[in-house]
Amino acid sequence: MASRFRGLKRPGLKWPALRVEQVPSAFSGAVGANRWSNKDLDPIRREERKWSVWALIAYWFSDAFNAATWEFAASILAIGLSYKDAIGIVATGFLIVSVVISLNGAVGVLYHAPFPVLARAGWGFWGSYVAIISRVILAMFWFAIQTVNGGDTVFVMITAIWSSFARVHNGIPANEGITTAQMVSFFLFWLAQIPFLYMHPNNLRYLFITKSILVPICFLAILIWSFRSTGGTGGPLLASSSKASIGGSAYSYAWLSSLTSVIGNYATLSVNMPDFSRYSKASVKWQWLYVPMLPIVFTFIAFIGIAATSAGQQHYGVLDWNPANLISNWPNRSCKFFAGFAFSLAALGVNISANSLSAANDLAALAPSYINIRRGQLICALIAWVMVPWKILATAAGFLNFMSAYSVFLGPIAAILVWDFWWVHDMKYDVVALYHPEGIYRYRYGINWRAIAAFLVGVAPNLPGFINSINPAINPGVGIRPYTFAWILGFTITSLIYVVLSAIWKPTETMIPRAILPDEVYEGEGGEIVTIEGKAFGDDVEREGSGEREWKKEDGELRVL
Numbered sequence: 107m108a109s110r111f112r113g114l115k116r117p118g119l120k121w122p123a124l125r126v127e128q129v130p131s132a133f134s135g136a137v138g139a140n141r142w143s144n145k146d147l148d149p150i151r152r153e154e155r156k157w158s159v160w161a162l163i164a165y166w167f168s169d170a171f172n173a174a175t176w177e178f179a180a181s182i183l184a185i186g187l188s189y190k191d192a193i194g195i196v197a198t199g200f201l202i203v204s205v206v207i208s209l210n211g212a213v214g215v216l217y218h219a220p221f222p223v224l225a226r227a228g229w230g231f232w233g234s235y236v237a238i239i240s241r242v243i244l245a246m247f248w249f250a251i252q253t254v255n256g257g258d259t260v261f262v263m264i265t266a267i268w269s270s271f272a273r274v275h276n277g278i279p280a281n282e283g284i285t286t287a288q289m290v291s292f293f294l295f296w297l298a299q300i301p302f303l304y305m306h307p308n309n310l311r312y313l314f315i316t317k318s319i320l321v322p323i324c325f326l327a328i329l330i331w332s333f334r335s336t337g338g339t340g341g342p343l344l345a346s347s348s349k350a351s352i353g354g355s356a357y358s359y360a361w362l363s364s365l366t367s368v369i370g371n372y373a374t375l376s377v378n379m380p381d382f383s384r385y386s387k388a389s390v391k392w393q394w395l396y397v398p399m400l401p402i403v404f405t406f407i408a409f410i411g412i413a414a415t416s417a418g419q420q421h422y423g424v425l426d427w428n429p430a431n432l433i434s435n436w437p438n439r440s441c442k443f444f445a446g447f448a449f450s451l452a453a454l455g456v457n458i459s460a461n462s463l464s465a466a467n468d469l470a471a472l473a474p475s476y477i478n479i480r481r482g483q484l485i486c487a488l489i490a491w492v493m494v495p496w497k498i499l500a501t502a503a504g505f506l507n508f509m510s511a512y513s514v515f516l517g518p519i520a521a522i523l524v525w526d527f528w529w530v531h532d533m534k535y536d537v538v539a540l541y542h543p544e545g546i547y548r549y550r551y552g553i554n555w556r557a558i559a560a561f562l563v564g565v566a567p568n569l570p571g572f573i574n575s576i577n578p579a580i581n582p583g584v585g586i587r588p589y590t591f592a593w594i595l596g597f598t599i600t601s602l603i604y605v606v607l608s609a610i611w612k613p614t615e616t617m618i619p620r621a622i623l624p625d626e627v628y629e630g631e632g633g634e635i636v637t638i639e640g641k642a643f644g645d646d647v648e649r650e651g652s653g654e655r656e657w658k659k660e661d662g663e664l665r666v667l
Contacts, residue, residue, distance in 0.1 A: 126478040132627050133541040142231065143223075143541045146478040147470055149624035150218040154308065155387040159395075161311040162386060166396065167318035169459055170403045171325055172452040173255060173429050174371060176411035178404075180427035182364045186352040189343055189412050195361065197405040199368030202594070204400040206376040209524045211393040214380025217537050218624050221380045221464075221523075222471030227535050227616070228526030231543040232552030235472070236561065237519045241377060242468035244516070246486050248374075249461035250495035253299070256453035257292035258430040262446035264291065266439045284496035296490065299454055303462055303483035308385055310458065317455045324448035329410045332417035341416030343425075362591040369593045370513035376520045378464045462486045514572055514589070517596035518564035522557050525601055530608045536622040546616045556607040564600030568592040 126144050128134045133148045157165075179192035187195075213224055221241070225234040264271045264287075276285040284292070302313060332340060339345045352360060383393065411427070418432045419425045426432060433445040466482025477485070527533060539545030543552060570582030571589020588595055 124476055126474070126476060126481065128475075132538050142471075142474060142543060144470065144474040144478055146480075147220060147223055147467075147474055148541075149537060149627075150384050151628055152387075152625060155218070155385055156308040157311055157382070157385040157387060159388045159392050161315065162383070162388065162392065163395070163399070164311065164315040164318040165382060165459065166400065167322065167403065168314040168452075168455040169375070170400075170407055171317070171321040172456045173259075173449060174456070175404055175407045176414070176429050177427045178368055178371070178408040179412045180415075181367060183343070183412075185360050185364070187357075187360055187364065191361065192364070192412065193405055193409060195364045196368055196408040197401045199365050200372070200401040200404045201397070203369050203372050203376050204396045206520050206524060206597075207372075207379050207400070208393045208396045209528060210376065210520065211379035211383040211396070212390045213523070213527050214383035215386050215388070215390045215393060216533075216621075216623065217380075217535060217540075218384040219380065219537065219540060220384060220467045220471075221378050222467055223540050224380055224527075224535075225519075225523065226540050226547050227531065228522050228554060229557045230547060230549040230552045230554040233549070233554050233557060236558065237377075237522075238468045238471055240515045240519060241374065242465050242472075244374060244513075245461045245465035245468065246489050247493065247495075249457055249465065249486050250490035250493040251498065252453060252457045252461060253296050253490050254292060254495045255430075256295040256299075256450055256457065257288060258428075259446050259449040259453060260295045260298075261288060261291040262430050262434050263443050263450065265434065266443035266446060282494075282497055288496070292496065295450065295453070296487065298450075299457065299462075299487060300484075302454065302458055303487055304480055307382070307463060307479065310463075311385075314455060314459070317451050321448045321452045324445055325407065325410050328414050328445070332410075332413040336417050336420055340413045341418075341420040343412055343416030343419065345416075359587070359590050362594075366591050366593050370516075373513035373516035373520070373593060374460055374464060377516055377523065378460075378467070381463055381467050382459070458483075514568045514592040514596055515565060517593040518561045518600035521564065521597045521600040522560060522604055525604050525608075526557070529605060530613070531616065534618050534621040536618050537624050538622055538627060546618070549613070549616075554613065556604060556611065556613070559607060560600045560604035563603045564596045567599065568596055 126146075128144050129148070131148060134143045134145075178196050179189065182192040182195060183189060210221075214220075217224065222234065222238050225237045229237055261272075271287055274285075274287045274290075276287070278284060278286055278289060302310065305313075386392075411429075414429070414432060415425065415427050418435070422435050429449055430446070433442055433449075436442045436445070462483045463479070465486040466477075466479045469482035469485060470477045470479060527535070536546060539547055549555075567588040570585030571587070571592065573580055574582055574586050575589070
């Protein structure tokens with residue numbers, strides 16, 4: 107008796123005009139109507155992979171040269187550590203996170219699928235929503251907040267041309283946390299992002315290449331100014347004692363806490379690297395370039411931030427880590443404008459790479475029939491207004507602490523992604539089954555309980571400190587100490603629990619003798635490769651399994667003979 111391919115037949119659609127493009131394939135189904143995919147979520151075809159090694163390097167240079175990296179040392183020095191401690195902490199933090207970025211980025215290069223799809227292998231189809239929703243919340247909030255920061259740099263550019271702009275009449279109530287001039291700057295920066303949000307990710311490489319050329323010139327010029335204008339000393343921060351003002355256990359906890367803060371700033375990218383590496387036409391080995399490159403580049407930029415802030419303190423008498431405030435003090439209007447433009451470009455690139463594109467992939471995974479990457483990025487931009495981020499920055503320090511502390515969830519998520527691919531499944535995924543919920547990654551009720559259990563155990567030790575960071579009035583006592591190294595602790599515990607659970611209760615139904623890669627699927631489309639009950643088929647015969655079963659299509663539906 108004939109059996110039908112599960113998932114190919116779909117009911118009628120109420121709003122066909124709102125649906126996004128779905129191309130019939132092994133991933134979206136023979137009729138191109140899969141609840142779990144659309145054209146943007148399908149693996150990238152060979153001819154559509156445009157990112158070279160140099161484009162990936164430019165991407166990371168683009169990401170590194172921004173105000174956040176500049177300000178890394180601010181909180182480190184504020185708690186009593188020295189600038190040499192700050193340099194060592196930044197280098198160590200990026201050495202750790204670069205390994206995770208490389209490991210997860212390699213999966214994207216091999217399978218050319220985004221994070222939300224790859225997460226299904228370890229979490230299950232419905233279980234992956236835990237990871238997806240965790241990331242999309244963080245990405246959308248940070249997009250809004252970084253748009254405010256970008257608006258600050260636009261404000262500097264405008265005042266460099268029109269100095270009286272800062273004195274424009276303010277018709278916005280003071281409790282809103284923003285002036286009319288700042289609102290105009292916010293809107294202009296928000297508007298400047300729209301064309302890039304509308305752009306296909308393949309074309310974004312040109313933005314990152316441009317930024318990786320222009321912004322470093324500005325940063326190097328500021329570094330030269332920092333030393334030349336201070337007689338080669340670099341100012342009071344660099345001239346002061348290189349020893350920390352605290353010692354003993356307080357020093358150790360301060361060091362670990364600062365390390366966690368540095369890693370937390372790039373915890374999102376340790377998870378979402380497949381969203382970019384999937385467009386790579388370079389081999390997997392180039393992902394390991396990040397391990398030496400990221401610590402060197404980010405540490406150098408953090409040093410520029412220390413030197414420039416130190417010089418600013420000597421010249422203007424104020425220790426201010428905000429680069430927009432520093433360059434606003436410069437008397438040369440041309441230098442002020444160019445520096446403001448460079449930091450605006452830096453903010454724009456980071457906001458897309460770390461926030462909007464991540465949110466778009468997640469939103470597309472949640473509603474693939476109606477949201478693609480382009481729509482997802484535009485939705486993220488619109489939500490930025492709803493969140494009134496200028497008010498958050500002005501009045502809700504506890505909320506910002508919450509957003510920073512939110513990385514405690516990303517450490518466990520990154521751990522499951524790493525260990526599921528490299529150890530549990532021995533680098534063998536069935537890329538077709540990642541798009542069909544009735545395939546080998548269905549687990550029970552669409553949830554891999556091992557991943558959920560490991561995630562909860564990994565997060566639990568950090569919850570007392572997490573709560574305290576949001577509301578300091580709640581004192582958990584010694585329970586706050588694990589939070590000092592939250593990302594590392596969460597990653598380590600989750601790794602251990604997930605590996606042990608997967609070793610004792612092996613997910614044997616997800617194990618395959620060899621990897622099913624997208625290239626062989628696309629190359630076999632002459633035989634219309636599809637998936638039946640989680641197994642890859644092509645050329646009219648089954649690829650894996652004990653027996654061969656022939657199939658044919660009748661009236662747009664697949665039938666097994």
